[in-house]
Amino acid sequence: MAGVKLHYFNGRGKMESIRWLLAAAEVEFDECHLTTRDQYLKMVNDRDLMFQQVPMVEIDGMKLVQTKAILNYIAEKYKLHGNDIKERVKINMYVEGLMDLMEMIMMLPFTKEPKLDNIEKKAKERYLPVFEEQLKTGVHLVGGRMTVADVLLLECTLMLEELFPEILKNFRSVKDFQDRMQKEPAISRFLQPGSKRKPRPDDGYVKTVMEVFDLK
Numbered sequence: 001m002a003g004v005k006l007h008y009f010n011g012r013g014k015m016e017s018i019r020w021l022l023a024a025a026e027v028e029f030d031e032c033h034l035t036t037r038d039q040y041l042k043m044v045n046d047r048d049l050m051f052q053q054v055p056m057v058e059i060d061g062m063k064l065v066q067t068k069a070i071l072n073y074i075a076e077k078y079k080l081h082g083n084d085i086k087e088r089v090k091i092n093m094y095v096e097g098l099m100d101l102m103e104m105i106m107m108l109p110f111t112k113e114p115k116l117d118n119i120e121k122k123a124k125e126r127y128l129p130v131f132e133e134q135l136k137t138g139v140h141l142v143g144g145r146m147t148v149a150d151v152l153l154l155e156c157t158l159m160l161e162e163l164f165p166e167i168l169k170n171f172r173s174v175k176d177f178q179d180r181m182q183k184e185p186a187i188s189r190f191l192q193p194g195s196k197r198k199p200r201p202d203d204g205y206v207k208t209v210m211e212v213f214d215l216k
């Protein structure tokens with residue numbers, strides 16, 4: 001029985017970055033998948049969800065909510081954050097930018113008229129150039145070692161390539177970084193079939209989310 005328990009749907013969403021980070025830290029975790037509205041309402045009534053939102057992570061005797069707060073806690077606990085306040089704020093800026101981009105991708109299955117061109121344009125013009133420039137001078141984004149920012153950049157680039165297979169063609173440093181990161185033993189295991197990494201969301205995942213949150 002793992003000491004960490006994740007409460008979320010059986011799909012990517014906002015929990016996937018947390019799974020990625022735990023995997024990179026080589027932390028075992030269990031999952032409780034939300035499948036019904038009654039399950040969700042019980043968590044709300046039991047006051048397990050501070051703001052009535054998931055993801056929620058049980059760790060170290062706490063029930064943590066809010067994705068960024070959870071990521072920061074895990075990063076600090078397992079030394080995947082910066083060495084000082086200046087490194088940490090730079091890492092946090094990278095992480096928040098990546099989460100903004102990934103959230104656009106996460107919302108696609110719930111969007112009637114997905115604007116893929118908009119996502120591709122923003123990725124190429126706003127986000128990827130930042131990481132390309134930084135990685136020209138180092139193996140990792142901050143501090144010369146793997147941090148939460150590196151883990152989320154790998155997750156994000158793989159998500160982008162699922163939609164736009166050639167998107168890294170003109171971002172050689174980012175592609176080289178991606179290749180290096182995938183060879184990290186813990187991450188390589190997470191990328192193998194049968195791991196706790198979730199597949200791209202399908203109609204079943206969307207249906208469950210809509211039902212649990214009573215969305216019309």
